[in-house]
Structures are given as structure tokens and as C-alpha cells.
Amino acid sequence: MQENAQEIEETQEPKEENLITFDDLGLSNDVLRAVKAAGFVKPSPIQEQAIPFVIDGRDIVGQAHTGTGKTAAFGLPAINNMKVDGKVEMLVITPTRELASQVSDEIFKYGRNLGAKTVTVYGGSSYKRQLDLIERGASVVVATPGRMLDILKRNMLNNFAPSIVVLDEADEMLDMGFLDDINEIFSFLPKERQTLLFSATMPAPIKTLASRILKEPEFISITKGETTNTDIEQLYYVIDEHERDDAIIRLMDAETT
Numbered sequence: 001m002q003e004n005a006q007e008i009e010e011t012q013e014p015k016e017e018n019l020i021t022f023d024d025l026g027l028s029n030d031v032l033r034a035v036k037a038a039g040f041v042k043p044s045p046i047q048e049q050a051i052p053f054v055i056d057g058r059d060i061v062g063q064a065h066t067g068t069g070k071t072a073a074f075g076l077p078a079i080n081n082m083k084v085d086g087k088v089e090m091l092v093i094t095p096t097r098e099l100a101s102q103v104s105d106e107i108f109k110y111g112r113n114l115g116a117k118t119v120t121v122y123g124g125s126s127y128k129r130q131l132d133l134i135e136r137g138a139s140v141v142v143a144t145p146g147r148m149l150d151i152l153k154r155n156m157l158n159n160f161a162p163s164i165v166v167l168d169e170a171d172e173m174l175d176m177g178f179l180d181d182i183n184e185i186f187s188f189l190p191k192e193r194q195t196l197l198f199s200a201t202m203p204a205p206i207k208t209l210a211s212r213i214l215k216e217p218e219f220i221s222i223t224k225g226e227t228t229n230t231d232i233e234q235l236y237y238v239i240d241e242h243e244r245d246d247a248i249i250r251l252m253d254a255e256t257t
């Protein structure tokens with residue numbers, strides 16, 4: 001009887017498809033704990049493809065929209081590879097300060113177990129505070145292009161040499177007229193570095209930029225259907241900046257009653 005039962009179990013084993021878990025991607029235990037704490041159960045397609053390459057030190061072009069899990073696709077392996085030695089190891093450039101804050105918060109969550117600090121750098125707020133936070137041992141800087149270039153041109157940081165540089169939503173940055181700033185930012189960065197470029201679309205200027213700043217990149221393309229969340233309804237309200245907090249409170253009230 002015992003033997004028969006075993007035989008049945010063996011023949012009914014599920015097929016080896018779609019069974020990749022976060023444990024299979026080469027991430028350290030500290031990072032895997034952060035993945036669990038974030039509530040992620042299964043890697044999204046871009047994470048499955050990108051994480052092993054990024055851990056390996058390869059450059060990447062990722063054609064992916066927001067909602068595909070691209071922040072974790074570069075954030076998790078980047079944190080995984082960090083020394084967390086008090087120097088800036090990673091620079092992420094994003095088109096807007098909202099995205100910069102979002103990316104910074106997410107990477108902070110992944111690096112908490114390793115003590116990796118993140119700092120957000122954008123225009124319209126104090127240089128001093130941003131620079132102090134960096135000098136106090138940040139591992140990750142998430143910046144918008146204008147302010148980052150300003151800081152680099154004015155030589156306001158000592159020994160700024162991130163070993164991994166990420167351009168997030170490169171096509172948005174192109175549309176917003178940041179291409180020249182981005183090219184100039186790279187003139188201040190180490191030649192020996194890992195570079196990752198994410199963009200939803202690949203217009204010619206982004207392809208040219210990619211060929212200039214990336215070395216033998218791996219190309220990863222994710223279709224719109226392969227998003228982490230498919231049941232999100234998106235709405236927007238046009239309000240003044242000063243109304244933002246009240247509007248959020250009213251929306252939360254309305255949603256919970």
C-alpha cells in the first residue's frame with residue numbers, strides 16, 4: 001500500500017512551469033525577509049528576468065510600464081549587492097519628485113534589514129538638508145535630473161561615485177526636456193559602473209542614450225498585461241497644492257463609509 005501511495009504522488013507532481021519563486025533568484029536572506037515583509041508572494045515577470053542579471057552586475061534595458069514591479073526589479077538586486085559602507089552606492093534618476101519619493105520609500109523598505117539609508121533629492125527644497133542626509137551615510141540617492149546636475153556641477157558632494165545608476169521612466173524624462181541634463185549627469189559619474197535603463201517606450205533619442213551609457217545590455221520587454229496589479233481603478237481630481245491633505249482625508253472618509 002505504502003509503495004502504491006508513493007507511486008501515485010510521484011506521477012501527480014505538478015509540471016515545472018511558472019514555479020519560480022523569490023528564493024530561486026539569488027537574493028540574500030536579508031533581502032528575502034524584506035520581500036516577505038512587503039507581502040510579495042511571487043516575482044512578477046520583469047523581476048524574474050531582471051533580478052538574476054542585476055545581481056550578476058549586467059547592464060539592462062527594461063521596457064516596462066509602472067505597475068509591472070520594475071522598482072523591485074532593480075531595487076531588490078541592487079540592495080542585495082550593496083556593501084552599505086557609508087558611501088553612496090546607488091543613484092536612481094526619476095522624472096518627478098513624486099516618483100522619486102515613491103521609489104525612495106520602496107527601496108528603503110528593501111534595505112532596512114541591511115541598514116541602507118535612502119535620500120531623495122529634488123528641486124524646490126533645501127540643498128543643505130539633502131546634502132547633510134547624503135553626507136551622513138546614505139547608500140541610495142533618488143533624484144530628479146535638474147537638482148542632481150546642479151549638485152554635481154557645483155561640486156557639493158565629496159567622493160560621489162555610485163557603482164549602480166538607474167534611469168527610471170527615461171521616456172518621461174525625454175518628454176520633460178531632461179535629456180541634456182541626463183547626458184551631463186553621466187559626465188560626472190564613474191566610467192566603471194552598472195547602468196540600468198527603464199522606459200515604457202523606446203523612441204530614437206532613448207535608444208541613442210542607451211547605446212551611449214550602457215555596456216552590452218540585456219534587453220527585457222514586458223507587455224502591459226503582465227502587471228502586478230490588474231484590479232486598480234485610477235481616478236484623478238484637479239486640486240490646488242494647498243488642498244491636497246484635506247482632499248485625501250475627505251477621499252479616505254468617503255471610501256470607508
Ligand code: AMP
Nearest residue numbers: 040042043044066067068069070071228
Ligand atoms: P512598480 O511597477 O514598481 O511601480 O510597482 C507597482 C506595485 O506593485 C508597487 O506597489 C509594488 O509594491 C507592487 N509589487 C512589486 N512587486 C510585486 C510582487 N512581486 N508581488 C506583488 N506586488 C508587487
